[in-house]
């Protein structure tokens with residue numbers, strides 16, 4: 001069983017405190033959403049967990065080592081003169097082990113291309129990809145080594161509607177099959193309600209709530225995080241969805 005435990009995590013840039021006292025135990029096997037307004041500190045929390053930023057508290061991994069952790073930032077460089085296929089091999093080989101590919105490694109590369117439906121892009125040069133294609137390739141690069149702990153910053157922001165749900169479903173299956181801890185920073189709360197079992201809500205430098213998504217994303221919490229009045233209702237197929245009524249201060253005027 002893989003778990004990621006945050007023990008009183010703090011983060012600051014210079015004297016400016018971004019996060020304090022963040023504690024949570026994130027379990028593997030399901031998708032966990034990280035939500036919060038712009039500048040709430042989502043990327044900062046990821047950087048702190050990934051060890052790119054120092055700060056108070058401890059990050060503990062159970063059932064995985066630090067080498068099993070991958071962080072996919074919001075903006076990933078795709079300017080190298082490599083094909084998609086070469087870039088995915090490079091990502092697989094980052095842990096070392098020489099350039100010769102075993103048959104197990106070759107099948108990991110092919111399976112990852114298939115999983116994210118980018119096999120047809122294998123021979124294309126990275127700089128020639130569209131924004132959405134880049135994002136799908138970046139996700140494949142992140143997952144090709146089958147990491148056990150994955151942090152992804154807005155992994156669907158460049159994808160069309162159909163691809164957003166395809167990719168989220170592929171990520172959900174990845175987490176389940178690999179018992180992986182998978183935390184996704186997302187802005188679309190309907191996507192979160194549909195695809196993520198658990199949600200961590202960041203606001204005012206703290207984790208405001210963490211737990212099963214529908215228990216966290218209440219109208220009260222949405223108002224607190226985003227200043228938006230909303231309702232959470234069920235569609236005719238029984239899926240929960242958020243209906244936005246408008247900015248909270250306008251409604252109350």
Ligand SMILES: Nc1ncnc2c1ncn2[C@@H]1O[C@H](COP(=O)(O)OP(=O)(O)OP(=O)(O)O)[C@@H](O)[C@H]1O
Pocket residue numbers: 013018036037038039040041042043044045
């Ligand atoms: N390298 C940095 N140096 C100084 N301040 C930074 C740095 N990176 C981020 N910040 C500040 O930290 C705060 C949190 O930024 P962060 O990128 O973590 O927010 P976020 O929740 O990921 O936002 P968004 O949803 O807009 O991507 C912001 O006020 C930002 O200006």
